[in-house]
Amino acid sequence: MPGPDRPKMPEQQIACSICRKEIPLSSALTPQGAEYIEYFCGIECYEEFMAEQKASESNVSDIPGAPGVPSAPGKSGEPGK
Numbered sequence: 001m002p003g004p005d006r007p008k009m010p011e012q013q014i015a016c017s018i019c020r021k022e023i024p025l026s027s028a029l030t031p032q033g034a035e036y037i038e039y040f041c042g043i044e045c046y047e048e049f050m051a052e053q054k055a056s057e058s059n060v061s062d063i064p065g066a067p068g069v070p071s072a073p074g075k076s077g078e079p080g081k
């Protein structure tokens with residue numbers, strides 16, 4: 001019998017977007033339909049993330065044209081290339 005010595009593929013580890021804990025990719029939570037992929041170690045971190053998203057969304061849409069929008073001219077505000 002061939003020995004079971006073949007090294008197992010290590011499961012990919014990713015960091016939770018909220019608490020930065022490393023978790024196996026297969027057990028990470030990922031929001032459906034998000035524009036970008038985020039990973040969460042559990043529903044608590046997921047819900048915290050969603051709450052933050054909602055909070056920042058309502059902040060922006062509630063006050064159109066508010067002067068409080070943080071922009072960084074010269075850094076991310078510049079198209080560059």
Ligand SMILES: [Zn+2]
Pocket residue numbers: 016017018019020021040041042045
């Ligand atoms: Zn987490």
